[in-house]
Amino acid sequence: MIRTVAIVLAALALCAxxxxxxxxxxxGDQARDIDVVWKTMLVVCGVMxxxxxxxxxxxxxxxxxxxxxxxDPITGETPADPQLRRSLTGWxxxxxxxLVVLTTVSFLVDRSLAEAGPGPxxxxxxGNQWWWLIxxxxxxxxxxxxxxxxxxxxxxxxxxxELRANDVIHSFWVPNLSGKEDLIPGRxxxxxxxxxxxxxxxxQCAEFCGLQHAKMAFDVRVDTQKDFExxxxxxxxxxxxxxxARAVTGKQxxxxxACVMCHRIQGTDAGGTTGPDLTHLKSRRHIAAxxxxxxxxxxxxxxxxxxxxxxxxxxxxxxxxxxxLNAVVAYLETLK
Amino acid sequence: MGQPRAMALGTTALVLALALGGCNREHRALQxxxxxxTGPKGLTLTQLHAxxxxxxxxxxxxxxxxxxxxxxxxxxxxxxxxxxVGCHFNGGGGIGPPLMDAEWRYGGEMEQIYASIVQGRxxxxxxxxxxxxxxxxxxxxxxxxxxxxxxxxxxxxSRPEAMRATGPIxxxxxxxxxxxxxxxxxxxxxx
Numbered sequence: 001m002i003r004t005v006a007i008v009l010a011a012l013a014l015c016a017x018x019x020x021x022x023x024x025x026x027x028g029d030q031a032r033d034i035d036v037v038w039k040t041m042l043v044v045c046g047v048m049x050x051x052x053x054x055x056x057x058x059x060x061x062x063x064x065x066x067x068x069x070x071x072d073p074i075t076g077e078t079p080a081d082p083q084l085r086r087s088l089t090g091w092x093x094x095x096x097x098x099l100v101v102l103t104t105v106s107f108l109v110d111r112s113l114a115e116a117g118p119g120p121x122x123x124x125x126x127g128n129q130w131w132w133l134i135x136x137x138x139x140x141x142x143x144x145x146x147x148x149x150x151x152x153x154x155x156x157x158x159x160x161x162e163l164r165a166n167d168v169i170h171s172f173w174v175p176n177l178s179g180k181e182d183l184i185p186g187r188x189x190x191x192x193x194x195x196x197x198x199x200x201x202x203x204q205c206a207e208f209c210g211l212q213h214a215k216m217a218f219d220v221r222v223d224t225q226k227d228f229e230x231x232x233x234x235x236x237x238x239x240x241x242x243x244x245a246r247a248v249t250g251k252q253x254x255x256x257x258a259c260v261m262c263h264r265i266q267g268t269d270a271g272g273t274t275g276p277d278l279t280h281l282k283s284r285r286h287i288a289a290x291x292x293x294x295x296x297x298x299x300x301x302x303x304x305x306x307x308x309x310x311x312x313x314x315x316x317x318x319x320x321x322x323x324x325l326n327a328v329v330a331y332l333e334t335l336k
Numbered sequence: 337m338g339q340p341r342a343m344a345l346g347t348t349a350l351v352l353a354l355a356l357g358g359c360n361r362e363h364r365a366l367q368x369x370x371x372x373x374t375g376p377k378g379l380t381l382t383q384l385h386a387x388x389x390x391x392x393x394x395x396x397x398x399x400x401x402x403x404x405x406x407x408x409x410x411x412x413x414x415x416x417x418x419x420x421v422g423c424h425f426n427g428g429g430g431i432g433p434p435l436m437d438a439e440w441r442y443g444g445e446m447e448q449i450y451a452s453i454v455q456g457r458x459x460x461x462x463x464x465x466x467x468x469x470x471x472x473x474x475x476x477x478x479x480x481x482x483x484x485x486x487x488x489x490x491x492x493x494s495r496p497e498a499m500r501a502t503g504p505i506x507x508x509x510x511x512x513x514x515x516x517x518x519x520x521x522x523x524x525x526x527x
Binding site for chain 2: 129167262274316
């Protein structure tokens with residue numbers, strides 16, 4: 001019975017080895033390098049651990065006959081001493097070799113993490129309590145892209161991400177792509193990522209930043225260069241005017257209530273910058289920084305009671321009637 | 337175990353238990369109560385009306401919001417976000433009048449500041465009714481009131497929620513609100 005449970009648990013633990021948010025399944029150059037350090041450390045430290053415990057067991061076993069080894073009356077040496085000296089020398093050499101391997105690997109990987117590679121894509125990520133502002137710098141100002149909580153990257157092209165924070169310290173971490181880098185108010189940090197595998201991943205704030213730190217995540221989509229460019233073009237377009245009657249009402253409600261004070265919808269009067277940009281809200285997979293799936297029910301729940309879903313979030317509950325709420329959600333659903 | 341040692345241990349335990357009481361500095365109300373969705377009604381702005389001057393309606397939430405560090409700190413955040421800072425600057429005034437002095441044209445009580453934000457005031461102050469949810473107006477009012485140091489010292493936060501050009505709120509010099517203004521004089525202040 002106990003054996004069955006142990007086997008099942010071990011099998012379940014293996015599930016953690018692959019997935020959209022794990023450093024054990026690298027999908028980019030930097031994560032692969034970090035994986036090398038991790039595996040080297042595992043091997044070096046594992047071998048040392050086994051050796052130490054092995055020698056300890058051997059010493060305990062040998063100690064049973066220690067009484068017979070009387071020291072030489074003149075030199076004070078026991079018959080075991082020369083052997084002990086030899087093994088201590090070997091032991092010291094082993095430790096030195098292990099440390100040299102660890103230091104070398106960690107130094108080389110550290111250097112490679114600092115190198116971005118040629119022609120990097122420039123992205124600006126700003127941490128806020130508790131969401132991510134993501135800006136892409138185009139060749140022209142009209143090609144700049146402003147979005148939130150969803151990072152798109154082309155596979156194979158290095159990207160340099162400029163990290164800023166508006167309030168407290170956050171930390172940018174996409175385990176499948178790279179290590180962590182802090183976002184610090186008042187200074188700019190950089191992290192380089194070179195994704196290699198197409199897929200969906202997840203990033204998470206890795207520095208405690210207040211009540212909703214755990215619900216400050218973002219989606220990462222690694223695309224082919226062509227798909228990425230198509231996405232960029234879609235993101236630069238303005239929001240289409242709603243045609244459905246309810247959505248038209250929703251736009252009016254949005255622009256006459258508190259929504260408009262914080263959120264921006266490109267192509268309309270809504271130009272607030274303190275909340276996430278909503279121009280292409282429905283193109284994103286999640287809302288509220290990876291907290292809820294992006295569907296009608298979640299949108300309604302979130303707008304009706306943000307504090308119930310993310311207690312402490314900076315989005316206040318805006319008093320709306322049921323009709324107004326339905327209309328606003330209908331409008332938001334047109335923002336594709 | 338000797339008697340004095342037991343006494344000492346008991347006293348230490350008692351002191352530690354009492355110290356635990358200090359952990360709960362304030363209650364953080366993240367969700368405004370449903371009652372908070374109505375503003376103070378019938379506020380008087382002028383002396384000119386028939387009969388006796390109407391007393392200023394007092395709102396129980398004024399005390400709640402003005403006496404809570406989280407609300408005051410949130411007020412500072414919203415003061416920036418809703419662009420109060422655009423006209424009043426960091427309290428020193430510019431396009432709009434200064435808020436860090438003791439002169440209150442339309443009254444310096446929480447209810448009066450609330451009404452000024454919600455209703456707007458002549459010569460440029462827009463009405464923010466429906467543009468700022470009421471709980472957030474109360475928070476901004478609590479922060480605006482604190483700008484002249486007119487704030488509960490125990491509630492005033494010692495640090496802002498983000499990087500700001502202004503000093504800590506609990507470090508402001510307290511200035512008595514001036515009563516020379518007609519609206520403030522008739523507003524039923526109990527000072």
